[in-house]
Amino acid sequence: MTTRRDFLVNLASATGAVVLMPAVTACKNKDEKAAEPAVVAEPTPVTPVEPAKPATPAPPPAPPSARPDDWNAMAYNKERGALGAIPAAYMADINGPDGDNKHLGKHLPYQPKIEAKLLPEGYIAIMYGDPSLGHAKHPNAVKGPDNNNEGHWFNWIRVSRAVDGDREELQSAYASWPEVGEGDNGKYVAVDGGDITADGGRNTVYLCALPAGLKAGDTVRVWGHCLTHGEYVDFLTLG
Ligand SMILES: [Fe+2]
Numbered sequence: 001m002t003t004r005r006d007f008l009v010n011l012a013s014a015t016g017a018v019v020l021m022p023a024v025t026a027c028k029n030k031d032e033k034a035a036e037p038a039v040v041a042e043p044t045p046v047t048p049v050e051p052a053k054p055a056t057p058a059p060p061p062a063p064p065s066a067r068p069d070d071w072n073a074m075a076y077n078k079e080r081g082a083l084g085a086i087p088a089a090y091m092a093d094i095n096g097p098d099g100d101n102k103h104l105g106k107h108l109p110y111q112p113k114i115e116a117k118l119l120p121e122g123y124i125a126i127m128y129g130d131p132s133l134g135h136a137k138h139p140n141a142v143k144g145p146d147n148n149n150e151g152h153w154f155n156w157i158r159v160s161r162a163v164d165g166d167r168e169e170l171q172s173a174y175a176s177w178p179e180v181g182e183g184d185n186g187k188y189v190a191v192d193g194g195d196i197t198a199d200g201g202r203n204t205v206y207l208c209a210l211p212a213g214l215k216a217g218d219t220v221r222v223w224g225h226c227l228t229h230g231e232y233v234d235f236l237t238l239g
Contacts, residue, residue, distance in 0.1 A: 060085040060231070066164045067219055067235040073108055074100055077232050086230035105135030107232040109157075109222045111239050112205055118189045123207040124159060124238065126222060127191065138226075140177050140201030147228045153177040153201070154224045157186065157208045162219040162235050168211035169221075177201070185209055214238060 060083040063076075081091050081104075094103045110130035119125050128138035141152040153174060160169035175181025178197050180188060187207035190196040196204045206224075214220065216238050223233045 057084055063221065063223055063233040065160070065162065065167065065221065067162050067221070071235060073234045074104055077104055077108075077234075080233065081230060085232075087228075090229050101134050102136050103229075104232075105129060105133060106138045107224075107226055107229055108135065108234050109224065109232075109236060111236060112191050114189070114191055114205060115193060118193055118205070120187065120207060122210055122212075123187065124210050124220070124236075125189075126157065126206045126208055126224075126236075127204070128154065128206075128224075128226075129202075137199075137202040140196075140204045142177065150227045151177060152226070152228050153204070154206060155227050157206055157222065157224040159208050159210055160221050160223075161211055161214060162221045170209040170211050172206070172208040174206070178204070 060080050063080070077086070078091075078094060080086075081094065086094065090103065093099055096103075106129040108130070109126045109128055110133075112125055112127045114125050129135045131137055139152065141147060143149045143151040146152070155174050156171055157174075158169050158171045161167045170185075172186030173181070173184045174186045174188070175184050178188065178201070180186055186209070188196050189205045189207060190198070190203045191205050192203065194203065208222075210220070219235055219237050221233065221235055223231065225231045
């Protein structure tokens with residue numbers, strides 16, 4: 001004989017629902033309504049809400065291809081640096097006392113005078129921090145605690161003809177210092193032909209690949225990345 005309890009158990013297994021069992025025996029002689037089982041639907045599964053991810057900051061804007069008439073390397077690099085091209089901690093130094101010369105100017109390229117035999121065909125010689133402008137000379141260093149073990153040198157430098165529209169841009173890579181890495185197309189030479197590690201690495205000349213067809217008097221855009229201090233852009237007229 002099927003009892004009321006058996007019925008409720010069967011109902012629960014047939015529907016998958018949770019059936020609250022009233023105290024059937026206790027209610028046998030009471031109002032049937034009071035003993036009606038309440039059928040409770042399974043709770044709707046709640047989709048877990050993923051914690052909001054921090055927004056990825058937008059990359060800094062691409063530099064202008066051609067040299068603007070009102071080009072100001074200091075102002076431009078400060079503005080682009082504040083948009084993420086330069087680490088915030090270093091922006092504080094750049095905006096600090098004598099920051100133009102001691103920090104930002106130290107990362108602006110110039111063409112040193114070097115013996116012709118030190119400059120391979122198809123390359124431009126670049127140093128950072130022109131002392132004739134009052135800028136600190138950029139040091140270079142191997143990986144160590146002073147540079148978050150990242151090293152301190154320009155690990156890539158892109159050179160392109162400074163014109164709008166389609167134009168070739170060559171990137172010279174420097175995976176290590178004072179010797180270039182295996183497979184690097186960038187080269188080093190000391191400004192005096194000696195030791196590039198002398199004077200805290202300030203003798204280092206970066207030899208960067210030049211797009212074909214450029215000649216003295218042409219303007220190039222030089223866009224480089226210092227491992228510890230970020231990206232810097234300037235325009236140079238080939239000497
Ligand atoms: Fe630097």
